[in-house]
Amino acid sequence: MPSSAGPNSPGAALAEALENSVRMIDRHLQDDRCFPDLSELLSIPSHNMPSVSGVSDMDYPLQGSGLLSVPNLPELNAVRRVPLPPELVEQFSHMQCNCMMGVFPEICRAWLTIDNDIFMWNYEDGGDVAYFDGLIETILAVGLVKPKQGILQPHIHYLLVLATSVDVVILGLSFPKGQAGLNDSMSGGMQLLPDPLFSIPTDNTYMVSITSTDLGRIFMAGKDGCLYEIAYQAEAGWLSQRCRKINHSKSSLSFLIPSVLQFSFSEDDPVVQIAIDNTRNTLFTRSEKGVLQVYDLGADGQGMSRVATMAQNSIVAAAGNIARTIDRSVSDPLSTSL
Numbered sequence: 001m002p003s004s005a006g007p008n009s010p011g012a013a014l015a016e017a018l019e020n021s022v023r024m025i026d027r028h029l030q031d032d033r034c035f036p037d038l039s040e041l042l043s044i045p046s047h048n049m050p051s052v053s054g055v056s057d058m059d060y061p062l063q064g065s066g067l068l069s070v071p072n073l074p075e076l077n078a079v080r081r082v083p084l085p086p087e088l089v090e091q092f093s094h095m096q097c098n099c100m101m102g103v104f105p106e107i108c109r110a111w112l113t114i115d116n117d118i119f120m121w122n123y124e125d126g127g128d129v130a131y132f133d134g135l136i137e138t139i140l141a142v143g144l145v146k147p148k149q150g151i152l153q154p155h156i157h158y159l160l161v162l163a164t165s166v167d168v169v170i171l172g173l174s175f176p177k178g179q180a181g182l183n184d185s186m187s188g189g190m191q192l193l194p195d196p197l198f199s200i201p202t203d204n205t206y207m208v209s210i211t212s213t214d215l216g217r218i219f220m221a222g223k224d225g226c227l228y229e230i231a232y233q234a235e236a237g238w239l240s241q242r243c244r245k246i247n248h249s250k251s252s253l254s255f256l257i258p259s260v261l262q263f264s265f266s267e268d269d270p271v272v273q274i275a276i277d278n279t280r281n282t283l284f285t286r287s288e289k290g291v292l293q294v295y296d297l298g299a300d301g302q303g304m305s306r307v308a309t310m311a312q313n314s315i316v317a318a319a320g321n322i323a324r325t326i327d328r329s330v331s332d333p334l335s336t337s338l
Helices: 010-032 086-094 182-187 259-265 312-322
Strands: 099-104 109-114 117-122 130-132 139-145 158-164 167-174 198-201 207-212 218-222 227-232 243-247 271-277 282-287 292-296 305-310
Touching: 086 109, 086 117, 099 139, 109 139, 117 139, 139 218, 158 207, 158 218, 167 227, 198 227, 198 243, 207 271, 218 271
Parallel strands: 139 207
Antiparallel strands: 099 109, 109 117, 117 130, 139 158, 158 167, 167 198, 207 218, 218 227, 227 243, 271 282, 282 292, 292 305
């Protein structure tokens, strides 16, 4: 005997719920269409097409009185001043040739190099000063790196990479009170392990900057125009050293050419900046003359292949083809920045 579903049956209730969901989604889609997206505001003609902004007078309203002007807001404002630790101020009187300074926000520390010594302290209160004076040559570049998993001892939370004109030294940083997290390590003391974990010669290469990926890969920018990587492992293998330097800018057969000849015929265009996009596993380099290079690190972040190179004049020409109303000579003296 056939049966009909009543208004209170489960099937009718499910159908009504689905209809209500469809109506709600349609209403939200209609409301969303009332607001322009970013591509419409930038007047992008279509997808995958280059666009340009800043060519209209209304893109940068003047600061001052007026309906269409923006308020006169300071770009930077000093919130709090923390003086240098007194023991570091005294060290400046002993400086002979080089001094650098920077911050490591990951560990809430500031750093200062004076010749061949490096000092680190908590920039929140100016305390917890640590130093390393075991180098002979002047420090040229400094970098903070997360160690690779499963290679070093668990008490080593970060690696401090120091490059001189002779060698690259890797030190260990430990936060004994910070096992639970970074905030605890900020409030607790930091230990700079006195014995280097790794040391490798630079082969007369001036390293300009040091950066790393979230997976612990260490990259260095060479003044000879090459991109280098410091690869390390727990133990040395049959065909590999425990720590070695890799040149990603030259072929594997470059070792057959004497270093003197390589230097003589190489173009004087040092790599001055390295930027890493960890979300896309992509590495970018910028040279002193504005040459940009793009490297693909692979899906797992462990690969290395150069995929694109573009000189500054090509970048200026491409920008000129997009912004045709702008004089190209305006972009000539500009330095490309990542």
